[in-house]
Amino acid sequence: MIRFWARLAVGVAAIVALAPAGHADVWSDLQACRKLGDAERLACFDRVLAQHDTAAAPVATRPEAPAAVKPTFGEDRLPQSETAAKEPESMVAKVASVRWNAFKHFTVTLDNGQVWRQLDSDTVTADLAAAATVKITRGFLSSYSLSIEGAWGTFKVKRIK
Structure with a gap:
């Protein structure tokens, strides 16, 4: 687990180091976000990325709910009860x-x-x-x-x- 976090920190540091001039404060802003609670932290990360990326895409919204599945989907694999109507043989x-x-x-x-x-x-x-x-x-x-x-x-x- 420590290796994962170490790799993540190195990756973020590399991205910040390779960022164009004027984006050096990204690291300090991300460090400030880490101190917040879960919901606030995510919003803070999104805000920092949007502020520091001049070509930032709009923040992703939640995906739409999948289309309703027909209630009969998969019924052909359910075990048939003995009282269920059976087709003649x-x-x-x-x-x-x-x-x-x-x-x-x-x-x-x-x-x-x-x-x-x-x-x-x-x-x-x-x-x-x-x-x-x-x-x-x-x-x-x-x-x-x-x-x-x-x-x-x-x-x-x-x-x-």
Whole structure:
């Protein structure tokens, strides 16, 4: 701690020594400020610097308060209570229409208006027809799987509408 104060004193002395002529009294003014209480001392230092610096910038004002943070910020990481409403883990719907792309991946429109597309990374071809009943379930890391009632296997899908 003593080394810190010694370095600070040497630094201030060097600044005062290198100051242009006419600023020799800065050191004595700063010494006078050191004898004051905390709040007065800070005001005294600001006043001395403003008096002795011909190109002094205005004394800094307190920074403005940060913008209000939304009260919901970070809630997604809070532990959920058992009474909190949870989204369903799956849904069942009828297929209203099916479209196929060049890679034989499907896009289905369900009777509830939702549209789901088979992921390009899913290499299995589905045997899917209109009016089929499908079940879509939540998977790992926000993924979804679609299974066709009465058929074997699941297909990785994502909701597009």
